[in-house]
Amino acid sequence: xxxxxxxxxxxxxxxxxxxxxxxxxxxxxxxxxxxxxxxxxxxxxxxxxxxxxxxxxxxxxxxxxxxxxxxxxxxxxxxxxxxxxxxxxxxxxxxxxxxxxxxxxxxxxxxxxxxxxxxxxxxxxxxxxxxxxxxxxxxxxxxxxxxxxxxxxxxxxxxxxxxxxxxxxxxxxxxxxxxxxxxxxxxxxxxxxxxxxxxxxxxxxxxxxxxxxxxxxxxxxxxxxxxxxxxxxxxxxxxxxxxxxx
Amino acid sequence: xxxxxxxxxxxxxxxxxxxxxxxxxxxxxxxxxxxxxxxxxxxxxxxxxxxxxxxxxxxxxxxxxxxxxxxxxxxxxxxxxxxxxxxxxxxxxxxxxxxxxxxxxxxxxxxxxxxxxxxxxxxxxxxxxxxxxxxxxxxxxxxxxxxxxxxxxxxxxxxxxxxxxxxxxxxxxxxxxxxxxxxxxxxxxxxxxxxxxxxxxxxxxxxxxxxxxxxxxxxxxxxxxxxxxxxxxxxxxxxxxxxxxxxxxxxxxxxxxxxxxxxxxxxxxxxxxxxxxxxxxxxxxxxxxxxxxxxxxxxxxxxxxxxxxxxxxxxxxxxxxxxxxxxxxxxxxxxxxxxxxxxxxxxxxxxxxxxxxxxxxxxxxxxxxxxxxxxxxxxxxxxxxxxxxxxxxxxxxxxxxxxxxxxxxxxxxxxxxxxxxxxxxxx
Numbered sequence: 313x314x315x316x317x318x319x320x321x322x323x324x325x326x327x328x329x330x331x332x333x334x335x336x337x338x339x340x341x342x343x344x345x346x347x348x349x350x351x352x353x354x355x356x357x358x359x360x361x362x363x364x365x366x367x368x369x370x371x372x373x374x375x376x377x378x379x380x381x382x383x384x385x386x387x388x389x390x391x392x393x394x395x396x397x398x399x400x401x402x403x404x405x406x407x408x409x410x411x412x413x414x415x416x417x418x419x420x421x422x423x424x425x426x427x428x429x430x431x432x433x434x435x436x437x438x439x440x441x442x443x444x445x446x447x448x449x450x451x452x453x454x455x456x457x458x459x460x461x462x463x464x465x466x467x468x469x470x471x472x473x474x475x476x477x478x479x480x481x482x483x484x485x486x487x488x489x490x491x492x493x494x495x496x497x498x499x500x501x502x503x504x505x506x507x508x509x510x511x512x513x514x515x516x517x518x519x520x521x522x523x524x525x526x527x528x529x530x531x532x533x534x535x536x537x538x539x540x541x542x543x544x545x546x547x548x549x550x551x552x553x554x555x556x557x558x
Numbered sequence: 559x560x561x562x563x564x565x566x567x568x569x570x571x572x573x574x575x576x577x578x579x580x581x582x583x584x585x586x587x588x589x590x591x592x593x594x595x596x597x598x599x600x601x602x603x604x605x606x607x608x609x610x611x612x613x614x615x616x617x618x619x620x621x622x623x624x625x626x627x628x629x630x631x632x633x634x635x636x637x638x639x640x641x642x643x644x645x646x647x648x649x650x651x652x653x654x655x656x657x658x659x660x661x662x663x664x665x666x667x668x669x670x671x672x673x674x675x676x677x678x679x680x681x682x683x684x685x686x687x688x689x690x691x692x693x694x695x696x697x698x699x700x701x702x703x704x705x706x707x708x709x710x711x712x713x714x715x716x717x718x719x720x721x722x723x724x725x726x727x728x729x730x731x732x733x734x735x736x737x738x739x740x741x742x743x744x745x746x747x748x749x750x751x752x753x754x755x756x757x758x759x760x761x762x763x764x765x766x767x768x769x770x771x772x773x774x775x776x777x778x779x780x781x782x783x784x785x786x787x788x789x790x791x792x793x794x795x796x797x798x799x800x801x802x803x804x805x806x807x808x809x810x811x812x813x814x815x816x817x818x819x820x821x822x823x824x825x826x827x828x829x830x831x832x833x834x835x836x837x838x839x840x841x842x843x844x845x846x847x848x849x850x851x852x853x854x855x856x857x858x859x860x861x862x863x864x865x866x867x868x869x870x871x872x873x874x875x876x877x878x879x880x881x882x883x884x885x886x887x888x889x890x891x892x893x894x895x896x897x898x899x900x901x902x903x904x905x906x907x908x909x910x911x912x913x914x915x916x917x918x919x920x921x922x923x924x925x926x927x928x929x930x931x932x933x934x935x936x937x938x939x940x941x942x943x944x945x946x947x948x949x950x951x952x953x954x955x956x957x958x959x960x961x962x963x964x965x966x967x968x969x970x971x972x973x974x975x976x977x978x979x980x981x982x983x984x985x
Contacts (some may be wrong), residue, residue: 359740362620363818366740390777392741406745411733412669413745419662419735426741520844527622558560 335446338460341485342478345514350375350546354539360531361429368425375439379551390425394556395434401478402431405556412556427533428501428524432472443468444476451482454489458482458553484508484515499525512542564895572894577860581900581960582907584853585952589908590942591845594915597943599838603825605758605794608660608695609681611828612787613651613795614804616640620817621784628658628740630777630784632818637783645787648803651790652691656781657682657773661736663766664745665724674724678734680766682773682783686710696767697788698754704728705752710774714748717765721753728752734766736776746776756941757939798834800824846955853959854859858966872971886968893964894957901956905949915942 333341353372358365369385372526380397384390392407402415415422440446444464452459459479466474474495478487486508492501502525508517516537523532549555588795604664607613620632637655646652659680667673684690685708693699698707703718705728716726726732730750738744746767756762774780789797813819826832875885921943977978 360741363631364740365743370740389738404743404745409733409745409747410744411664411666411734413664413733414672422743425743426738503832517616554684 348542358534428522578900585904585956586908593912594942614788616786630972651788660759664733679764682770715767718753850955858963897957897960
């Protein structure tokens with residue numbers, strides 16, 4: 313069994329090499345596709361609860377990995393709610409209470425708008441190459457497309473998902489499917505992406521599906537990207553705490 | 559005959575005083591013990607019923623399976639209609655919707671920044687409906703430490719300890735940070751209008767009470783509720799009736815395909831309450847039997863001593879022509895009278911002490927403070943309770959034990975030899 317595994321790993325590594333990419337190259341390419349100097353996204357999140365489904369529309373402004381601002385547009389109860397991330401701090405503003413509240417500690421583990429994503433998921437958007445050590449586990453064909461299977465293990469402490477396994481499309485260089493694990497090896501979340509389109513010279517998905525494996529009977533959350541612009545100029549004042557109340 | 563015997567008992571104090579004292583003390587102890595146990599049990603059942611279990615309660619099957627997590631996304635919907643139906647079908651109960659939720663309370667400073675924050679266990683209770691009995695069963699007017707009762711959806715009461723910990727006083731605004739019924743993050747402002755002290759051990763530490771309309775607004779739960787609680791109109795928990803109703807309801811509403819179909823639970827189904835109900839019933843029965851046996855043995859022994867003391871009197875009565883049966887029966891009637899007198903005095907005495915314990919109670923606050931479990935809700939002060947059965951419960955051991963004791967001791971009458979009587983009387 314071990315021999316077979318070693319063979320598969322070596323073979324995959326050779327394949328990886330044969331296509332002119334090392335494991336590091338693959339991760340960097342993934343990071344390049346998913347991250348940008350700045351981006352403005354209009355999206356809707358369809359949360360499939362155990363009983364109801366809800367659609368939440370939002371607009372995000374993101375600069376690098378340290379600054380992000382989100383404004384929720386609908387439904388009416390959520391409209392006007394804003395969120396600001398600066399470095400490792402996250403604030404939320406709700407017009408009903410007119411309060412700016414910092415989300416910290418265990419609150420970061422709470423779900424964002426009832427979705428399968430937590431605030432921690434939103435916070436951890438540093439490039440994968442800075443956070444994980446990667447190993448290629450093999451190759452596989454999914455829906456007729458070639459994918460690498462890559463195991464990522466945390467090289468920094470305190471990550472929500474110390475281990476993750478990604479199925480990376482060899483052409484798009486995107487993790488089409490990911491399984492996110494706890495340190496114990498327990499599956500915590502899965503994510504998939506589809507509707508890959510070329511946007512400003514990079515491949516980018518138009519839909520992500522997240523599923524919290526700890527939620528019983530979870531039907532997952534769809535995050536549909538309706539519009540995305542990369543490397544646009546975003547005024548600095550958007551990322552001020554005062555902008556939350558405007 | 560009875561008049562004659564009563565005169566005899568009253569005139570010959572040595573014949574009646576000791577048995578009456580024994581019966582009085584025993585009956586008083588039984589009445590007090592029973593009253594105290596009933597008080598503790600009823601208070602525990604009522605406290606549990608008021609805070610969490612109801613005498614019966616209804617929730618969805620899915621909510622029931624995960625109830626420890628307070629999963630309001632699995633709450634009952636269209637509760638107004640459900641409550642109306644329940645009120646119509648079960649008139650001996652009153653029904654009320656309840657939302658149970660957790661979260662964080664955030665106290666702002668003058669700039670709206672977080673000044674203090676702490677976890678909160680909150681209950682959305684129907685305080686404001688015109689026919690609601692919730693203020694009454696929560697005894698909130700008595701338990702209010704400062705401030706006043708909520709008058710609208712935005713007003714809340716905080717446990718005195720929680721308010722103290724967060725440095726809050728009446729009139730201040732707090733922000734609830736929690737999750738809506740759709741699991742969305744929510745913040746909602748409430749005004750603290752009062753603080754309360756339930757004296758219910760660990761439950762008090764993090765508790766916030768709000769009208770259900772406020773909870774519904776905060777958690778986006780329009781016409782929904784975590785549970786619907788039912789209480790008997792008398793507020794006495796009747797286990798058999800509650801269990802029968804629960805069984806019937808669950809048979810009628812059984813739908814294995816729908817995880818959101820309602821399911822009814824009786825108080826005994828919650829936590830370890832079933833064990834407590836059984837313990838309460840068994841303890842009372844065992845206590846009565848033990849007292850009966852002890853008193854009977856004491857009175858039997860007393861009857862024997864009495865028989866010795868009244869050896870001459872009984873001999874004389876037999877000698878002048880009374881039959882053994884007549885003597886035996888007269889002694890039993892005598893014992894009934896003694897038992898009756900002792901029981902009446904004992905019941906009065908027991909009721910007096912029970913009444914005192916009902917009003918004053920025994921304060922166990924220090925012991926309760928060290929409890930960390932919130933599964934069983936117990937009062938910090940134990941009160942006795944006078945119930946109708948206390949007026950007659952003493953008659954069973956009081957009269958029965960006296961009669962049985964006399965019957966056993968009186969057997970000696972039949973052992974007397976008639977031929978020996980005059981000889982004995984001569985000496």
